[in-house]
């Protein structure tokens with residue numbers, strides 16, 4: 001299956017290893033991954049801050065490129081290793097107008113977050129990953145609440161050799177990132193992260209795993225500041241692993 | 247324009263401007279618990295009422311009810327009891343009151359405020375919640391006055407016939423509704439009461455009995 | 471477009487100073503964490519036991535949409551039916567009008583004491599002060615509301631007004647105000663309040679309440695509660711006044727079933743609250759109990775303007791259950807007072823600016839990570855994040871007149887940034903350059919403390935979080951390398 005890969009700007013610039021890991025997993029599952037180098041951002045940062053005009057220009061561009069990949073390059077799916085950006089692409093029709101909105105709706109029907117793509121589209125829960133250690137899953141808000149991703153990552157993680165998944169009661173509580181919110185109201189944002197991390201530190205886990213790099217930056221940044229040894233890992237990094245472990 | 251017309255015009259103007267067209271909903275059928283017997287309703291009612299710290303006493307007839315009421319009275323020590331003027335209630339209280347002084351719904355408020363126990367009937371019971379339903383002042387029903395007697399004393403005892411149990415709140419509303427058909431309005435007040443009065447306003451700690459009764463007894467007459 | 475109304479004692483412009491002091495208040499945060507967690511867990515458990523919960527929410531949301539699409543009609547029907555059973559119906563465009571209607575009724579009856587049951591609309595219009603000024607002493611009778619009243623503060627939660635206070639706190643307050651030693655336990659303290667308030671109930675000339683629902687079909691209103699103070703308030707005084715927002719009307723009596731199944735579970739985790747009182751006019755028989763006179767005051771206060779847009783109109787569906795407050799990660803950290811409005815939390819962050827004007831509360835729509843937990847729990851399916859985003863966009867589009875100084879500064883700064891960002895993001899080449907700059911900045915911020923501390927927006931990020939070292943190469947250049955390796 002030809003798959004268009006939407007990396008997201010954050011992964012592209014700050015966590016390329018996550019993007020590469022996602023590509024590895026997709027290829028291992030038999031996909032031909034096509035990455036269009038012209039892509040940049042989905043427009044979400046500006047959209048969420050109320051700057052719709054700026055967001056619209058960027059979003060429209062992303063939609064055009066992805067639409068081209070579907071129509072001209074025969075990509076059957078668009079996969080994004082970020083629930084948040086996938087959700088933005090799902091909602092883009094509401095931001096755009098006329099033909100662009102139609103195009104966005106058609107793009108949206110092809111967009112999948114990585115974990116959900118593996119489980120729901122490819123019907124794979126075992127991707128032959130091998131990673132030893134104890135982890136807990138953080139449900140990133142947009143993946144969970146906009147896209148309904150809850151079971152898929154857990155199914156995938158449970159099939160990873162050597163991995164032990166433990167649940168946190170705060171698994172579905174927001175990490176406090178929220179884009180510009182984390183910068184403009186850092187006090188609240190950090191307090192939100194701490195509420196989760198207080199529990200995580202008591203679970204004895206090696207890593208907190210999530211489907212969104214933005215959450216991981218928030219949680220890892222805070223963990224490091226608290227002097228904790230818990231790592232923040234993206235689902236793709238675990239799934240791509242063939243035996244490195246914690 | 248009056249304020250009233252002003253507000254209505256503003257509402258209409260904004261709705262029109264939004265381009266939203268009317269989105270009428272149709273009434274839905276009365277919700278029931280399905281195929282249940284009266285015994286099932288009694289069982290469910292009792293269980294639900296106990297679940298919210300109320301007491302359900304299942305008795306066959308009014309005679310057995312006397313014993314139950316006498317026990318409730320004995321447990322409350324000494325004091326004054328208020329009763330409504332429904333025949334069964336009058337009967338019951340007469341036999342069970344013992345040494346207690348009895349006030350009626352006609353008594354002055356100061357007296358009712360001092361009563362430890364209030365006895366009334368309830369018109370209906372709702373099994374799914376253990377709720378009793380008490381309409382007041384329905385001219386056509388010419389029922390007893392329950393409003394203050396069921397509210398002011400620390401303990402409320404309601405007499406309810408098992409045949410007046412319904413399954414759901416939806417059915418109870420339908421019963422209330424059937425009293426307001428045509429030109430006949432609903433009773434001025436219908437009170438739905440589920441267990442004793444409660445609060446959690448101090449550090450989320452549950453305390454039973456604030457302004458309403460501290461204890462809610464329902465004497466359920468299963469053979470009437 | 472919206473927001474020409476007002477909210478009593480509104481301080482939402484001070485949000486940027488109110489919330490940091492809330493964050494520093496250890497006691498407050500303890501009480502908040504405890505209370506919100508307890509109630510939201512209870513809610514989750516009770517809701518999980520209802521098989522058709524999602525259907526119920528759909529039904530409730532459809533009924534509310536029905537009402538909002540035809541509100542004038544339903545209000546007229548309500549008025550007609552209410553008048554037919556002898557209820558007086560009053561209309562108020564503004565808080566001032568509502569206050570003068572109510573004080574007028576009180577004066578007409580020579581009232582000197584009013585018992586009140588918790589009403590957020592009464593807080594919204596500052597009714598207590600107006601009553602006092604006209605010589606009527608208002609006594610709040612809901613325990614939480616009474617605590618807040620004698621402490622001379624405002625509620626911090628729309629369902630649990632004293633959520634911010636610990637038991638010890640309440641004990642000290644009672645001892646100070648009542649000038650006598652107080653019991654330690656909640657039960658003893660509750661008993662103290664009960665006895666204090668009994669006399670007020672016996673003496674009151676008028677009773678004042680809000681209403682959870684108005685029923686158009688029958689001209690009734692329904693109030694629900696746990697304590698019994700509303701039953702007292704609606705039963706004992708000779709005159710009763712219900713102050714209600716115009717959005718509270720429902721088409722039919724049978725609709726109550728849907729909302730009663732939702733509201734108790736959502737608000738307190740109870741299947742049903744202890745009491746529901748359905749009032750359809752004053753007493754009709756001379757020998758019955760209950761008020762001789764019932765007034766319903768319908769308040770607009772800018773609510774009608776929310777109907778102008780399908781997104782904002784959702785706000786009016788709110789049944790004030792409080793579930794969104796309890797689950798909100800922001801509310802859980804800062805509590806209700808920080809919002810500076812009688813309507814705090816997620817619903818407050820959308821309702822306050824829409825009633826009082828965006829410029830009065832422009833920071834509130836930004837005080838959210840858009841996590842969506844509020845939307846998930848809302849029993850009437852209000853898409854609160856959607857409304858927050860709508861209000862953010864309006865802040866940006868409508869310019870400085872639609873925001874306060876803090877928001878203005880932030881939007882101006884961000885505006886410049888986003889224009890550059892948008893320009894950069896529209897060309898792969900500019901994007902690559904911008905990415906390189908960002909990574910270099912991050913690299914510098916870690917190694918050169920001064921950069922970390924002074925780097926504009928980055929400062930909010932670096933305080934309290936340690937950045938990882940940024941990668942040297944981006945994903946796209948790694949991909950390009952892979953591709954050329956594979957080719958060779």
Ligand code: SF4
Pocket residue numbers: 736787788789790791792793794795817844847848849850851852
């Ligand atoms: S917005 Fe929804 S969840 Fe929040 S108080 Fe209103 S009805 Fe409850």
